Amino acid sequence: MRAAILKDFGKPLSLDEVAAPGLGTGEVLVDVIAAPVPSYAGEVFSGARRYLLPTPVIPGCGAIGQVRAVGPDATRLQPGDWVFCDSTVRSRDGALTPDITLQGWSARGEGGQKLQRYFRDGAYAQSMRVPTENAVPIGAIEPAEAGRWCAIAVLMVAYGGLLAMQLRAGETLLVSGATGNFGSATVALALAMGARCVIAPGRNVAVLDDLRRRFGERLLPVRLTGDAATDTEAMRRAAPGPIDAMQDFLPPSVSANVARAAIMTLRQGGRAVLMGGVGMLGGEDLALPYPWIMRNLITVRGQWMYDTVAIPGMLGLIQGGLLDLGHWAVTEFPLAAVNDAVAHAATHAGPFRLTVLRP
Incomplete structure (x- = not known):
């Protein structure tokens, strides 16, 4: 062969x-x-x-x-x-x-x-x-x-993270790295799973506009400035209410500051799932305030790939017409x-x- x-x-x-x-x-x-x-x-x-x-x-x-x-x-x-x-x-x-x-x-x-x-x-x-x-x-x-x-190869990775955070219908999700391959797949999946809305931060205005065109009013784009405090506040303001969960798919080239700014938007009891490449090639590690995590009951977990039992659920979303591969x-x-x-x-x-x- x-x-x-x-x-x-x-x-x-x-x-x-x-x-x-x-x-x-x-x-x-x-x-x-x-x-x-x-x-x-x-x-x-x-x-x-x-x-x-x-x-x-x-x-x-x-x-x-x-x-x-x-x-x-x-x-x-x-x-x-x-x-x-x-x-x-x-x-x-x-x-x-x-x-x-x-x-x-x-x-x-x-x-x-x-x-x-x-x-x-x-x-x-x-x-x-x-x-x-x-x-x-x-x-x-x-x-x-x-x-x-x-x-499916991209979608399954994103789906593994959403299942790990136990995303529920009606919740607000923030996707850090939403303008990339895995991040945009997360956006499509979360909306197919019934998220109230998805906050999509990024610097590429053309991609953010395209996401809004594809998914309508449930997709809330936020243009990042590079200033952590400013960006955290902008992401919070974009949400219609408290942000329940955050999924990170930032690539290795991006600073840990960007991921940290997104995590710090979470409400009390919020969940963050890390699946990207921040720090993989060196550079600053992700540093989160211990008191903030503890007092706000924040869950931070890593997720690599997905469990086998997740695959039928993904196929169900596609075969049931909830997730359109035509995108x-x-x-x-x-x-x-x-x-x-x-x-x-x-x-x-x-x-x-x-x-x-x-x-």
Whole structure:
């Protein structure tokens, strides 16, 4: 089969013929129809993000495909089924604290790297092997729509954070980093889940205007100035009442001051979920006032990716018509143009834009 290979960091991906993956118990072989190319893929492949990804490797984080073959213990999946290939692979021998690898992308800790040695290759190939539980049926779709369904890879990360904070219908949510890929997905999801409104701070006026156009009066944009005190007050004033929860998706390049200003808008008993990259490449750490957290009963938690049980809920939002994948504009590339796809993803980043490979 054909596959895109990252032979070493800092080098372009090469298109090679490789052996098709074998299939064992607890595994599914999937023909990849569409695979997303994140906007930061070039930073991963250059080594700038310092992801734990051994080379040579077939990269690619998540995919939409059709089952080719199943292992002997599969009871429901059938060849031909359309599936979402969930990249978050968890160890099966650590129920409370499973080791995790992002197949074809990165790993968490020593246990995650051990798991990665087996579930190593990702979606930038004609076929890929995934754990049975990671091939999630999505129902019959038109092949031409497979690229748009790749939005699930972004949406699931955002959904994991909203579930972690236990967002409830009728609440007011602030999304820090709302003008990015993950932040804008959070906006769409929160409104689909019944949020009263979403506060969307940012500096890109054009993107803020576009969010308002898409989602109407329940989307409340706030233009940031860079002054923490001024921005915190502006976000509070924009809300129709107390801000119940905040989700952060700021990238590594943004100062911790921006995240702190957003967190400080929360009401008594408010919840903050951190999912971005602040401090990942060095710089100031996030510092919050101990007395303020304690006296105002603030919950601050980190969330990395999502739990497997979240996926059916996401599919329900899409299949029930509450979340419209039509928001996403898709640009597709053949596998042979993988490096063009990586470059395109970097220069066409932003809300509701998808760059997709079609192996």
